Amino acid sequence: MQPQSNVLEVGKKLVDYCKRNQPLKAVDELYSEQIESQEAMETPGMPANVRGLEAIRKKNKQWEETMEVHSSQVDGPFPLGDRFAVHFKYDTTDKKTNQRWQMEEVGLYTVKDGKIIKEEFFYTM
């Protein structure tokens, strides 16, 4: 199961957008209409599983509005077959509570026909 070439291409573009803190541009360019997004846990006002581009955009806007990102480290993409993984570290502050968070997670992305159809986020809190 060699990685498909477009999986690596899509992964590199996603990592570039994440490094530039432009997740909404990644959604516009790289995500499928049928996108499914799965979080390890649900949070207040956000279910663990959402589907569709509008739900993903809402989720990313909520992240941008809620969290101030002081610095980030984005490692990857690491491909296998039709999927790729990315390792994220964020140093953030929750704008509402002023609480500082060091967040770390792995994102696992599934690609079909050159578009991301599933994203899954692995972490503890």
Place this chain on the structure above:
Amino acid sequence: MQPQSNVLEVGKKLVDYCKRNQPLKAVDELYSEQIESQEAMETPGMPANVRGLEAIRKKNKQWEETMEVHSSQVDGPFPLGDRFAVHFKYDTTDKKTNQRWQMEEVGLYTVKDGKIIKEEFFYTM
């Protein structure tokens, strides 16, 4: 889909064994008889997909015999449902060719009944 508590437990034990460079102890304690191991790519003498404890032990012995590990960084475990991810960085030398390798990959592990039934390794070369 909250992470199952034994998934996190198994993940922590696996990360401990990896940090101590004792992968064969991890196999003995944490792996199912039905283990399936999937690499992003096949390498000389090693197919991309192998099954069963004996094949996994052979693979780990081959790694130990082939690679000298100068230092490693193991981040995780990051759980989601019945799976957890681990981010690995290794500074190694291939003992046969004397070539130095900086390797980086994400391992994705699936747990069933307290045992690892699948490991998948995401990387490029």
